[in-house]
Amino acid sequence: xNAGQSFRLAIKALTTSKMRSLLTMxxxxxxxxxxxxxxxxxxGLQGMIxxxxxxxxxxxxxxxxxxxxxxxxxLLDPKDMEQLVExxxxxxxxxSPYVGTVATLRHGDEKYDKTSMYGVSQVMFNNDTQATLNGxxxxxxxxxxxxxxxxRQNVCVIGAYLAQEAFRGEALGQTLSINGSSYTVIxxxxxxxxxxxxxxxxxxxxxxYENALELMGSRQVALYLFTSTSGxxxxxxxxxxxxxxxxxxxxxxxxxxxxxxxxxxLISAMMGVAMAVLVxxxxxxxxxxxxxxxxxxxxxxxxxxxxxxxxxxxxxxxRDIRSQFVIEAGTTSAIGGLLGIALGWLLATGVGSLIxxxxxxxxGGATFSATPTFGAVAISFGVSVGIGVLFGYLPAxxxxxxxxxxxxxxx
Amino acid sequence: MAHLIELRNVFKIYPMGDEQxxxxxxxxxxxxxxxxxxxVGSSGSGKxxxxxxxGCLDVPTAGTYRLGGVDVSTMDDDQQAEIRNKMLGFIxxxxxxxxxxxxxxxVELPLLYAGVPAAERRERAVRSLERxxxxxxxxxxxxxxxxxxxxxxxxxxxxAGDPSVILADEPxxxxxxxxxxxxxxxxxxLNREGDTVVLITHDNSIATKADRIVRLQDGKIIYxxxxxxxxxxxxxxxxxxxxxxxxxEQEVGA
Numbered sequence: 001x002n003a004g005q006s007f008r009l010a011i012k013a014l015t016t017s018k019m020r021s022l023l024t025m026x027x028x029x030x031x032x033x034x035x036x037x038x039x040x041x042x043x044g045l046q047g048m049i050x051x052x053x054x055x056x057x058x059x060x061x062x063x064x065x066x067x068x069x070x071x072x073x074x075l076l077d078p079k080d081m082e083q084l085v086e087x088x089x090x091x092x093x094x095x096s097p098y099v100g101t102v103a104t105l106r107h108g109d110e111k112y113d114k115t116s117m118y119g120v121s122q123v124m125f126n127n128d129t130q131a132t133l134n135g136x137x138x139x140x141x142x143x144x145x146x147x148x149x150x151x152r153q154n155v156c157v158i159g160a161y162l163a164q165e166a167f168r169g170e171a172l173g174q175t176l177s178i179n180g181s182s183y184t185v186i187x188x189x190x191x192x193x194x195x196x197x198x199x200x201x202x203x204x205x206x207x208x209y210e211n212a213l214e215l216m217g218s219r220q221v222a223l224y225l226f227t228s229t230s231g232x233x234x235x236x237x238x239x240x241x242x243x244x245x246x247x248x249x250x251x252x253x254x255x256x257x258x259x260x261x262x263x264x265x266l267i268s269a270m271m272g273v274a275m276a277v278l279v280x281x282x283x284x285x286x287x288x289x290x291x292x293x294x295x296x297x298x299x300x301x302x303x304x305x306x307x308x309x310x311x312x313x314x315x316x317x318x319r320d321i322r323s324q325f326v327i328e329a330g331t332t333s334a335i336g337g338l339l340g341i342a343l344g345w346l347l348a349t350g351v352g353s354l355i356x357x358x359x360x361x362x363x364g365g366a367t368f369s370a371t372p373t374f375g376a377v378a379i380s381f382g383v384s385v386g387i388g389v390l391f392g393y394l395p396a397x398x399x400x401x402x403x404x405x406x407x408x409x410x411x
Numbered sequence: 412m413a414h415l416i417e418l419r420n421v422f423k424i425y426p427m428g429d430e431q432x433x434x435x436x437x438x439x440x441x442x443x444x445x446x447x448x449x450x451v452g453s454s455g456s457g458k459x460x461x462x463x464x465x466g467c468l469d470v471p472t473a474g475t476y477r478l479g480g481v482d483v484s485t486m487d488d489d490q491q492a493e494i495r496n497k498m499l500g501f502i503x504x505x506x507x508x509x510x511x512x513x514x515x516x517x518v519e520l521p522l523l524y525a526g527v528p529a530a531e532r533r534e535r536a537v538r539s540l541e542r543x544x545x546x547x548x549x550x551x552x553x554x555x556x557x558x559x560x561x562x563x564x565x566x567x568x569x570x571a572g573d574p575s576v577i578l579a580d581e582p583x584x585x586x587x588x589x590x591x592x593x594x595x596x597x598x599x600x601l602n603r604e605g606d607t608v609v610l611i612t613h614d615n616s617i618a619t620k621a622d623r624i625v626r627l628q629d630g631k632i633i634y635x636x637x638x639x640x641x642x643x644x645x646x647x648x649x650x651x652x653x654x655x656x657x658x659x660e661q662e663v664g665a
Contacts, residue, residue, distance in 0.1 A: 005516070005523065012511060310507045313468065314568070315496020315524040317489040405468050408507065 006324040010331035013300075024296045025336030027289025028387065032337050032380045034282035036344025036372045037351065042275040044352055044370035046268065048359065051367065053264045055135040057126060058231035059093070060260040063224045063241050068254050076248060078209070078221050081241075085226070088240055091233045094123035096133070097209040098223040101216050105205070106177040107166040114199030115162065117178070119212020121149045124225065132189075132206070133225050139163075141172050141187035148186075149208040157187035161196055161203040179215045183207065234259040286383065289336065290391040297329050297395035308399050309407025322393075322400040329392020330385050337384025341377055348372055413480045415575060415607055416442040416465060421474035421484075423460050423630075434460040435471070436630035442609065444575075447602040449610040449621035449638065457630040459580075462611045466499055466578050467491045479575055496524050500569030502598075504581035506561040508553040514540065514564050515549035521572035539571040540564070543597070559590035566597060570606075577601065577608045583617060595620045615644045 014021040065076055078097045085092040099119035105112040118124075124132050125143035132143070139160070148155050156178070163171040171185045195201050213219060228237035238257045245255040301308070308321055352370025359368050423435040434457050442448050452458040463469035464476060467483055468491070476484040483494055500521075501507075508517045518536040527535070540546040543563040545556075553561050562582060569577050579598060583591030599620060602608045610621055618624050624643040626634035634643055 009511065306507070307509050310509060311520065311524075312492060313466070313495060313501050313507075314521045315492050315572070317492045317524070319489075320524060405463055408468075408503070 003323070003327060006327040007331055009324070010328040013328065014332060014335065020296070021332065024292055024332060025289070025339065027285055027292045028333050028336030028384050029289075029340040029343060031282055031284075031286035031289050032340025032384050033344035033347060034285060035279055035380050035383075036341055036376060037348045037370075038275060038278045038282060039376040040344070040348035040370040040372040041352065041355070042271060042278075043373055043376070044356070044368050045271060048368050049264065049267055049271075052135075053260060055129075055131065056260060057129065057133060057227065058260055058264070059228040059234055060133055061226040061228055061234055061237045061241065061257060062259070063226065063245070063255060063257040065220075065222055065224070065245070065255045066253070067220070068249055068251050075219055076221070076245075078224075080244070080248070081224055084240065084244055088237075089229075091228060091236050091240060092226055093229045094227045096121040096123035096225045097221040098124075098225050099209050099212045099216065099218075099221055100223070101212070103178050103205065103215065105162070105166075107162075107174075110166060112162065112166065112198065112203070114203060115159075116199075116204040117212060117215070118204065118206050119209035119216075120144065120206055120225075121209055122146045123227065124206065126227070133227070136192055137190045139188045139190045141185070143187055144206060144208055149210070152208055152210050152214075154181060154183045154211065155186045155207065156183045157189065157206040158185055159189050159202045159204040160191035161198065161200065162205065163188045164196070165198075178205070178207070181211075181215065228259075231261050234261045238262075286387055289333070289384075290387040293329055293333055293388055294391035294394060296332075297325060297392050298398070300328070301325065301395045301399040304399075305402065305407050305410040308402050309404050309410065312402070312404035313408060318400040321402075322396045325396030325399050326389055326392045329396065330388040333388025333392075334381070334385045336388075337381045340384065341372075341380055344380075345372060414441040414477070415444045415446075415479060416440070416609075417475075417477040418464070418471075419475045419477075421464065421471045421476060423457075423464065423469070424472045433630045435464070438474070438630075438632060440625060440632065440635070442576075442607065444607055445602070445605055447599065447608045447610070447622045448625060449612060449618035449623070450625045450627060451612060451615065451618040452627035453613055455629075456627040458611050458613070458627050460630075461627060462578065462580055462609075465576075465609060466501060467494045492524075496521055496572060498575045500572060500574035500577045502562070502565050502569050502577065502579040502582045504584040506553070506558075506565045506585070508561055508564055508568075510553055512552075513549065514545065514551050514553065514556070517553065517564060518549075518568045518571050521568065525572060536567075536571050539567040542570060543567045557590075558586050559593060562586060562590075562594050563597070566594070566601075570601070575607060577606055578611070579608065580611045581613070582610070583612075583614075591617070619644060 081095050085095045097120065101117050103115055103117035105115050122144050126133060131137045141157070143157055144155065147153070158171060163169060166176065167174055171188050174185050175182050176185065192201055197203070209221065213221070226237060226241060228234045238259050241257050242255070246252060249255065311321060348370045352368065355370070356368035418438050418440040421435055421438040422433065425432045425434055438461065450458050450461055460469070464471055467478065470486065471484050474484065475482055478494065478498055483491065486494065515533070515536055518539055519532050522532040522535055537546055537549065540549055543566050545560060545563055545567065548556060548560065553564065556564065582598070583594055586594060595617060598608050598610065610618070612618050619638050621638050623636065624634065624638045625632055626643065636643060
């Protein structure tokens with residue numbers, strides 16, 4: 001009924017005593033700004049993680065084989081794992097053994113002995129995303145093919161570091177020596193991130209896994225990368241793989257399978273907890289802000305006792321007076337909320353670009369943008385109005401219950 | 412026809428320590444539509460308590476008060492507020508305008524609480540300000556007006572809701588004698604136009620502007636009758652025999 005006038009009066013009261021209003025709203029401003037910053041940064045981080053997961057593929061399933069460790073020579077044949085993929089085409093779409101070590105390479109007179117060497121199959125390269133299961137993309141040439149792997153060809157795909165340092169960019173078709181054997185370069189990977197150090201993330205080489213096992217003098221494949229048909233079948237894939245491995249080893253501690261979906265979920269859950277804690281701390285500021293508003297509203301009710309008496313004598317009912325003061329408290333905190341949202345947005349953008357710059361160089365060019373979601377902004381605004389109304393209610397009720405005779409006599 | 416205001420055997424008793432103070436001690440009073448009545452008494456006579464009860468700001472401890480035929484003596488807070496809004500227009504000694512609201516908004520207040528739509532509210536408030544000759548000041552704040560003008564704004568506010576009774580509590584108390592006379596003249600004019608006016612004052616010279624005087628002393632009515640009767644203005648306590656005609660005179664003006 002008199003909401004419009006109450007609102008206008010509240011604005012008038014806020015603008016006539018700016019210092020007092022600012023101090024009243026400060027708690028709400030700080031609280032809302034912190035919540036916005038935290039949610040925006042969390043949102044940015046989550047986005048970055050999602051980007052990474054998408055890059056690697058949400059359908060990635062990783063199995064580590066430890067063996068029974070009792071000296072028995074129970075060797076799991078990679079062909080058995082391949083068999084698994086053939087038996088479950090609706091769940092599993094591919095498998096690559098993953099044999100990693102540090103190799104010694106030679107090209108001409110130069111020696112490179114910090115290069116990471118990975119023995120894999122053609123499945124390591126995802127034709128859909130045109131990237132390896134580690135997220136690397138091809139700059140030149142092609143990845144290992146089925147025949148390369150099946151026939152154990154002496155071919156390799158090299159990282160950007162070797163292409164630049166050993167071949168001055170002209171690597172395709174050239175040969176290099178790995179632990180004494182000669183290999184032909186059939187593909188070159190794109191540079192990943194800024195780190196071009198020897199032994200860094202760009203100093204790597206892919207070759208067929210059986211060649212790698214031979215070069216290492218090993219027969220044991222310790223890690224298998226599977227791809228499931230989709231992110232949804234990843235859990236089912238894990239069951240199938242674990243079932244087969246249990247049948248083989250009769251020991252559930254001989255292997256460990258984890259899915260990307262599971263890991264992403266775990267990271268998200270951990271981040272969710274961390275964010276909830278931070279938001280809870282920021283919420284304390286909102287609580288203090290609410291108490292500040294309650295305090296100033298109690299002062300306001302006392303200051304305006306006579307006005308309340310006048311209004312009551314003219315026919316204002318309890319609910320009229322109550323809603324007037326509740327609206328005033330709500331308006332105060334709503335304006336505080338708006339200021340807090342603006343401040344939070346500025347801070348999030350500033351801090352976000354700083355963090356984004358440092359993170360993206362570390363995390364291989366992943367983009368980071370700390371933008372508060374519409375939901376976060378809407379909820380912050382709603383909560384600040386809610387706090388005003390909640391903490392304004394007590395003073396408003398006190399005003400509503402004033403006796404008109406006493407209130408009129410008040411000076 | 413029923414009386415507009417009808418107090419029957421009204422008591423207002425306040426506890427004060429171990430004793431009980433009878434602010435009103437068995438009042439019987441009726442006022443009809445179109446009357447101009449002054450309730451007179453010195454401080455402590457009970458006239459403020461009478462004004463609070465007639466104004467529905469307070470309820471009697473015992474007895475009944477019927478306003479416009481409705482028993483309002485047992486109403487709760489909000490019901491009283493509604494009655495005040497519909498039936499009563501207040502004029503206070505200190506004007507009691509809300510300083511942050513413009514003249515027009517002040518006059519609109521009773522209509523606001525009556526739930527009158529905005530356009531009609533504005534129109535009626537402007538009309539009310541025209542009656543007191545202040546429609547040109549509607550955008551001003553009360554503090555920008557002289558005392559007499561502020562009191563006229565409060566009269567306009569009292570009139571805006573079209574009340575049955577105008578209740579003026581020492582309306583000239585804060586004004587110089589010339590502006591005071593103006594305001595009284597104004598009340599008289601309103602009465603001639605048909606409004607019922609109840610004036611509460613301690614000042615005999617003001618009370619005599621009314622048609623009828625009700626004199627209170629120690630919570631009792633000691634005179635009720637024609638304002639031009641010499642007995643109406645005799646100071647209470649000057650002559651003990653003033654109590655004698657009380658019963659005989661009580662209903663004279665009714």
